[in-house]
Amino acid sequence: MKDLLATIDFSEVTPLVVETAASLGKAFGAKVWLVHVAAPDPDFVGFKVGPSYVREQRAETLRQEHQDIQAIAADLNARGIDAEARLVQGPTTDTILEMATKVEAGLIVMGSHGKSALFRAFVGSVSEQVLRDSKVPVMIIPTPRS
Numbered sequence: 001m002k003d004l005l006a007t008i009d010f011s012e013v014t015p016l017v018v019e020t021a022a023s024l025g026k027a028f029g030a031k032v033w034l035v036h037v038a039a040p041d042p043d044f045v046g047f048k049v050g051p052s053y054v055r056e057q058r059a060e061t062l063r064q065e066h067q068d069i070q071a072i073a074a075d076l077n078a079r080g081i082d083a084e085a086r087l088v089q090g091p092t093t094d095t096i097l098e099m100a101t102k103v104e105a106g107l108i109v110m111g112s113h114g115k116s117a118l119f120r121a122f123v124g125s126v127s128e129q130v131l132r133d134s135k136v137p138v139m140i141i142p143t144p145r146s
Helices: 014-026 042-046 051-079 093-101 119-120 125-134
Strands: 003-007 030-040 084-088 110-111 138-142
Touching: 003 014, 003 042, 003 093, 003 125, 014 030, 014 051, 014 110, 014 138, 030 051, 030 093, 093 110, 093 125, 110 125, 125 138
Parallel strands: 003 030, 003 110, 030 084, 110 138
Antiparallel strands: none
16 A cells, blocks of 8 residues: 545544554555545635635634644654645545545545434435545544543
């Protein structure tokens, strides 16, 4: 395996996803691509220009997410693991699968939030959609239970 893709959503499962990807990357000498799919801009969602404070708040959130994912990559690199981070916007499942293809990932590592069956029936699950549509193996890391 040359490269693997780890999806980061900054939830409670993120540290486990990062550590699992780091362990696999180190064991196989694979590059770890950290990818965070950010929420779309408010203007895109509503198709109108919203209040400037909403755009400014969204821009600050994106800056912080970018800094956070870059810090995770820097930490992995400092530990001797080849890692690169990307913050991208788009439909979550499609964007993850496109990035996996783009970086030629041999494995996707992602977290699951363990939502109820009712939630999944109405909203769906990104991990389930990626698992169903991926052309490469997918490793799902469950959210730790408290």
